[in-house]
Amino acid sequence: MSLGPTREPVAQQIVGIIRELGLHPGDAMPTERDLIDRLRLSRNTVREAIRELRAWGIVDIRHGHGTFVASPSLQALAPTLVFRTLVAGPEGLDALRNLARIREILETSAIGEVAEVLSEEDRTELDRLCDLIGDPETSADADRRFHRLLYNRVDNPLIGQLVDVFWEAYNEAHDQLAEVVQHGQDSVAAHRRIVRALTAHDRQEAEQAMHAHFDGIYARLDDSRAGFSSAPVGDGSTA
CATH class of the missing domain: 1.20.120.530 (GntR ligand-binding domain-like)
Known part of the structure; x- marks a missing residue:
């Protein structure tokens, strides 16, 4: 599903995608290319949103492996x-x-x-x-x-x-x-x-x-x- 431009913050849109796909902690996130296509936004915008989600403890970025849904934690x-x-x-x-x-x-x-x-x-x-x-x-x-x-x-x-x-x-x-x-x-x-x-x-x-x-x-x-x-x-x- 392509969401298209919206006033909702991009990070929140990606959280919506996680919920829509039924992803759980440890599951691989959609690829950057997939998120760009779904959201119809630039690569830089999507990357910035992923960085926000990482700071919030919602996703983990494992270099060389990809981005994954993080285990729930309040440590952030x-x-x-x-x-x-x-x-x-x-x-x-x-x-x-x-x-x-x-x-x-x-x-x-x-x-x-x-x-x-x-x-x-x-x-x-x-x-x-x-x-x-x-x-x-x-x-x-x-x-x-x-x-x-x-x-x-x-x-x-x-x-x-x-x-x-x-x-x-x-x-x-x-x-x-x-x-x-x-x-x-x-x-x-x-x-x-x-x-x-x-x-x-x-x-x-x-x-x-x-x-x-x-x-x-x-x-x-x-x-x-x-x-x-x-x-x-x-x-x-x-x-």
């Missing part, structure tokens, strides 16, 4: 969230706090369900990650894996994806805006309290433990000094 949000935080100027730390606040809302609203579905295998892994969170060399990676694991088993997969996106945005922006405050043992204790509550299947205590965890994050932000003119500071800001 992270760079935008980081940019919005970094350009906030003197209010950068407030913007950083806002990112943490969104995470707190998401995580405390879902942690009660985690308390009901946590497996023994998950608990063992969370304990191991708590040990790694206490080591400056492994703290950031272990913290991200800790929070990812928490929401692996909840019914709504969007919760885990959003938590991970906001974790990435917060930590990347934090490294560029705030002085790293050493807090290894405090962070370990906060995470262990969460694990204890989940092990006891105590929804209320799990929610309180998660709130307390974020209270610690806010306190460390208050102790940080903005460093807008400095180079990225490296990790250590487990959250």
